[in-house]
Structure formats: structure tokens, C-alpha cells
Amino acid sequence: MTAHGHAAKPAIDLSKLRFILATDCGSTTTKAILIEKVGNSWRQTQRAEAPTTVEEPFADVTIGVSNALTEIGELAGRRFIADDGTIIRRTNADDAQGCDIYISTSSAGGGLQMVVAGVVAQMTAASAKRAALGAGAIVMDTIASNDKRKPFERIQRIRELRPDMVLISGGTDGGNVQQVVQIAEQIAPAKPRPRFGGEYELPVIFAGNKEAAPQVRAIFGAKGEKGFDLSVVDNIRPTLEEENLGPARDRIHDVFLEHVMAHAPGYDRLIAWSDAPIMPTPGAVGDILQRIAERDRLNAVCVDIGGATTDVFSVFGGTFNRTVSANLGMSYSISNVCAEAGMDNVLRWVHVAMDERELRNRVKNKMIRPTTIPQSAEALVFEQAVAREALRLAYIQHKEFATTLKGVQQQRTVGDLFSQSTGGGSIVDDMQLDLLVASGGVLSHAPKMEQTAAMLVDSFEPQGFTQLAKDSIFMMPHLGVLASVHADAAMEVFERDCLVRLGWSVAAKGTGKWGKRCFSYQVSGAVQASGTLACGDVALVRVAPEQEVEVVVEPASGFDLGAGSGKRIARRVKGGTVGILFDARGRPLTLPESAADRRAAVARWAQAWGVLSS
């Protein structure tokens, strides 16, 4: 055992695995799944959940884990939890009880909360933020020399926050030393108090100019000297042209496990139980998405909308990004969504007249009683309207964040002399998006799959051909951590049991006068259909998940579905539980100005896509 309670884990013989238990310890619920080898395939066979037990009176996360695994054992007819509450391991191939490996992710206790710092907000501080978010952290604040705050305001802010760790970047290797040392000097006297009590030495990771490391070491002192535990890793931005997030991300994971988790109630036991390092939940989701994108050479976006926050993950051209929109969510943060988006923007998605004063009170009542669910059809329409705006705003924030490196000089040609930029453009390209995955209550638990698909299309506005899917029971975190042990099993379960393919969005980029021809389509193969859509129209062609069809689209001039303006495009696609949603509303999506016209249009679209509850 090490000081932090890690048991030395024996190497896992993948060929002998049959029963894999995985949990995700969330803030409120611990979700467990059982993955079994059925014949030659890996399948997710059972799921169960139990309240998370990090808070008093239990204050031991393993109680909730034991409860969830006991339930899963009852469902599977196999005992996984011993009388003393520990996990039973299979001792031989014929053993009638126990599992082969147990793995877990965690976001309990509010997840991993970090403060990041850099010299320039748009450059090194942005890189530090990307590293922290990519590792699955919540970034409480970003400190930078040019963040328009006075030094004492920065110090005051750091004092108020109680981060689990601090990541400091700044300066390219061999570049400016003074400014990054100045940032360190402001963090040290602020003495940020960690959440887990007095004996906890605040971990500080330095990933800046390597020449500043000796001074930074002097400022934070040795371990046990000034209340900090400093580690120095390779520079996050060794040159302006290069971003090197790996070492900082890895160190964040290590520190999360060794310090943060080890101080949370019961985590020493959970770490000892687990056969792979416990990952922060969003970090695991990001990992599985990256693996899928890499394997299938896809550009993919995954969104997880919760009660308090919305996470957006993307992989474009192999580059991974993650953002957390801290106050965009469907219960705790619902009021904030309405405040940020504006009630007019929420109500544009509602096809019936509603009293705004009444709605505002309803929103606040949902905020203060976040566990309630919509009872009437009207309440559901409104809730899904709020969701569209939360998703739209979260995606905008993601696009603004997922950029090429700022500060990088571009190679110029005479042709782009007048459009010279110094980088920083979004790498998220809606026309290049291949797969859009939804998860989170309002998307996963919508009474109709059509509603989920419509919410995705309305808020993300995909262009061209984009496959729509949802995470059936939110098992991407489990599969992300499983991939670190057994990538093949994780991929197999992802394909077979995790993703529910909803179908395709086929949408034209461009704008035109409503009523004018936008594109015509022809579907052939397992399903035959054809039609012509005018601008402002939508249509749905049902193609079942197992059916394959060829889709040919001929856009009018000025509209693009992936082959260029006015150019015909043909794709072979497999169907989904909803089918193919043809969308001629144009991009960017605009709605009629007058309330009556808008309501009529929204009602027409809902009807055409089968969104309305029958």
C-alpha cells in the first residue's frame, strides 16, 4: 500500500474476464452497470442505482456503491457483495458469485474543482483551462495578468474560492519569466483554503516556462513547508505554435486520485476496491468519445445536460475539447438559462400561447424544487423549449472555446492579406460534424425519441448529413474508464448497448425566402420516399435502425448540404428509431418575427417530425 491507500493491482488477464462491474458515483446517484461476456460478445446486461453516500450521515462513498451493486446482483441473480459490504471476486471460472474486475468514475462532492492561471488570458491561461477541462475539472476561475482585475482583486478572489488544486501556466520555454513568477506570487499569499480541511496541502501544478520553475519552487516551498504541494510538469505551451496538454492533464488525474479523492469520505476504500484508477466522470466521457472518433475517423459532439450544468465534448480533426457551462441546466440552473437566453428566446420554441408572468414564477418554482417533473403536455413543451436554449448557449460557449491556438502567426499569401488573423478561429465546423450524441435527463428521458432528435437539431443546427444518437442509460462514463482496462469490450458495448441511433439530420446551409424551393430529396433502398422542401419546411422519412437506404439531395442554388452550394449529394445511411429528418429551415436557423406566425411554424414542424405527444 502506498501512502494514499492504493493497493498494488495484479495485471489483468483480459482473456479470462467475464463479469465487469462499473459504477459512476455522481453527486446524488451512484449508477452501476454489469457488463458480461455473452457468447463471444460483450454486453451491458443490468443496471441499478442507489443514492450517493458521500454526505453525512453516511460520509462513505462505498456504502452507496455497495447498495447499487447489491441491487444489480439481485437483478442478475448473482451475488457481488459480501456480508462485510466488500466486493466479491470470482476465484475460478465456475464460481457462481463475484465479478472479475470493478472500475469506477466519480463526480461526487461537486467533482474536481480547480483554479487555473496563466499570463495571457487568451493564450497560456486558455491552454491551462483546456487542460483542466479536458481532465474533467470544473474551472472555478481563470487568473491571468490581463484579466482586467487589479492584483489585489485577483488575490481576494483566490482567497474566496476553495479549489481542490491550482494549475499555473505562463510563458513559452525560454520566454518571459517575470510575469509568470508574478502570477505565482499572487497565488501563494492568497493561501487558498482547500475544501478538505486543514491537513490538506493544496496541490499546485506548474506547467509554464521551464526557466521560471526554480523561482516558482521558491515561492511555494517544499512539501510540508508552506502548505502547498507543488509539482512541475512540462510546459503546456512550449512555443506559441504548440500546445502540449498531455503532461498537465496526466498530472491533474494523478493529483485528483492521490489528493482529492483520497481525502473524500470513503474514497480510500473505493480506490482499493477499484482495478483501474478512478476517473472524474467527464474525463471518462471525453476518453470514450475520443476513442470512437479516432477509430471511426469521425468528427463528433457529445452533450450532457444536467440539472446544474451542461457539458459539451467535441472531437474535430482529432482535436478534443470539452467545456462545462456551469450555470446552464434544467433544474438548479433553469432560472439562469431563462435569464441568459431571455424569455423571448425560450418562448419562440413554444407553439401555444403562454402567460409570461406565470411562466417566470414556474421557472423559479422549478429552481427551488428541482426534483419535480412536468405533468402536463404544456409543461413539457415549455421545459423542452428551455432545454433548446440551454443547449444552444452551451454550444455557443463551446465553439468560442474550441479554437485554434491564439497568438500563432498564420502563413500569409497575397490572397488572404486582408483576412489575416492570428489564429483563434473555432475548430467546430457544423458541416463537418458526423455524429451528435445526446445525454442527460431532458434528452434521454423525453417521452418520445422524436422530441430528443428535434431538440438536438433545433439547438445545435447541424448542417449537411449528421447522425443523431443518444446515450441510452448514461453509460459513457463507465465505458470511458473500462476503455482504460479493456478497450475492445468498451467499444463493443458502446456500439451495441450504449448508443441509441435516432437517425439523421439532413439540413441545408444557407438562407432563403420562405416558400421558395430549398432542396429536393430522394430516398431509395429499404425505404422509398421523395419530396421537395421549400425554405421553412421540414419532413421526416421513417427508416428503421436496421434498414439501409441511399439518400440523394439536390439543393437549389445558394444552399449547401455538404457538396457545395447548389451541388447534388448522395449518401448511404442506416436508419434509426426516428428516421431521417429533412430540414429546409436554413442555417442559421431563423424563426418568423410575429408571434402568431412563429407559433404556427413551430407547430407545423412539430407535427411533421412527430414531436407532439399523441
Add this chain to the structure above:
Amino acid sequence: MAKAYTPGLKVSARTTYRARRQLPVTGDVLVTVGARVRARDTVARTSIDGDVTPVPLASLLSVPASDVPALLLVKQGDAVQQGTIIARTKGIFGFGKKELASPAAGTVESVSATTGQMMLRGAPIPVEVKAYIDGTVIEVMHGEGAVIETDAVFIQGILGVGGETVGPLRIATPNAQTSLEARHIQADMRGTVVVGGARITAEAVRAARDAGVAAIVSGGIDDADLRDVLGYDLGVAITGAEKIGITIIITEGFGDIAMASRTFALFQSFEGREASVHGATQIRAGVMRPEIVISRHADDARPIQSARPEEGALDLGTQVRLIRDPYFGLLGTVAALPTEPAVLGSGSKARVLEVQLDDGSRVVVPRANIELIEM
């Protein structure tokens, strides 16, 4: 019989209330176990590190950072006043010397030869913790604070804004169904905790603030009025630090909604008594609700003890409040607890229950949309 569990707000005529009063950093505890304290008494005191003022000496003196240590007139640990000359350049042949006055009072904490920056630590900031309730000290946490216990009336609200305060209870409306309006606020309500019936209007809040009222408690408030009072839209329900000159607590929710009549009656029976009020609300994991605590006296009438339901248990006959439209705010009793999930009007499937409303009608609602009224 099948039981379901659902959270509820506590409204209790008699409970043992404990207040854990803790300093943010270690300091002196001024009370001992067994001592009787009043709500306004100080129980612990300390001071926290003063604010830090960074002084960029190198740039202010226009010298390289490495030259700064040689130009200092003060050293680490020295106390300086605002205006004290802390550094002086040598000038050229003694001419053109440049002096730098300290921008703030404090102690020199560090000077960096790398950045040429001085850190000045301001005077310690005193911090005091009051007892908050009338009661008895039952535990002293050495250097940290104390736990005070009292036999109390304890009422949780659903949402509050503003911090801790103490004052005598004043009932401002004739019944629970009457909105709390500006006309109900009297000049002699200064320092009191004013209780209204239904919705608080923005005008009533303004009148109360002008009259120096310590806190107001009522059934509901309109979102638009709360926005008016705060000056911004409350995005997330994490409150308690608002500086609006008054603490506001609503007991039921947003909109035109009457306080539960038993809650109102409880306030009425303790009119004139000192109430401790805290508006802090945090609706995230580890929910924190606003509260009103009234310490009971030995001669207070004992509340009638009805058979206490198991905490959180939902049974036939249990008193519940419906907390979601289309029945928001209505009260009733559980009439049936079907085990099978039902399809709602929204098309979702959920576990439901049947509630007999106070007017005799029966409605079916999702179990997630009710809350127990704990007495």
C-alpha cells in the same frame, strides 16, 4: 403497506435546535459549556489575515527588478503607514532621486528580486461570531466555536435572500391568505421580523426596508418583484450574501400563494417573541433552506403531540403540498398510492399518487411533484 419517501420542509412547534457557531479560522472562544447565551452575544472572536496589496516597485521606480532590493528603505516584517516612503532611487550624482510612498498601510510580507514586486499585508480583519439563538452552550470546539442548543419553534422556508438577523415577531396581516403590502408596514416595526400571509409585493419590501424592518416572512413573492428588489434576476438559488438591507423568506414558493395556515398560526401564537432568522439558501447537493427559530420558554404551552409519522414516509392520510403546476401550492392528503407507474399528460411514465385536496376533489400527480408537510 407501501411507503414512498419524499422530502419536505420542516415546520415544527417544538424541536431541539442546535446552532453550530464556528469561526472561519481559529481564534478565541468566549463561552464555556453550560453557559446561557442570548442571540446577540458574541461567542467567539478572531482576526483573519489582512488584504494583500501588491506594489510593483520596479515599474513604479523605472528600474530593473534586480535593483529593487538595494533601493528599499524598509525590510521584510516592517510595518508601514500609507504614505511612508518605502523605496528611493539613487539618482544620477545624487540628483533626480525618485521616492515611492506606500499606497496602503500594512506589513511588508515579501519583496521579489525576480519581479520587483512588494507584497504588503494589511491590518488583520476582526471576525466575531454571535450566538444567533437564545440557548445553552452544550459544546465548545477549542479555538473554533461552540454549539448552542435550545428548545425551539423551527420553521423552514423554501427560499430566502439576505443573511442572519434577530428581532421580535410582528404579524402584519389578518390571515394567511392576505398579501403583504406596503400599507401593512408600520413605523414601529423597526428591528422586527414581520410576518405576512400570502404574496409579498415589491412595494412592501421597499416600505419595510425604509422602516428598518430586520426581516420579512410570507407565503410567496412574484419573480418580477424579487428581481425588482434584488436589482438582478436570481439565476441560481445560492443566496444569503445579498446586501439589500433586509432578510426576506418565502415559505411556499413563487407567485400568489398563501402561507400554509398552520405555519401562520404558529407564528401568530408566538407574536412578540424574539426570532432568529437566516435567509441563506443553497439548492444543490446538500440542500440548505432558510429558517426561522424561536426559542421556547418553560411556560410556553406544549404543542399537542400527534402521532409522529416516520420521517419522510408517505402514507395514506399524510398531509402533502403539491409543488408543480397545474396544481402548484394546493394542499391535501394522500388518498391512494398506486404501485404501477402511470402515463402523465406529458406522455412520460412516472410513479404517481392520488391526493384528496382540501376542497374535496381528487387529483393524480407524480410522486416527484409533492412535498410532505412535517409538523
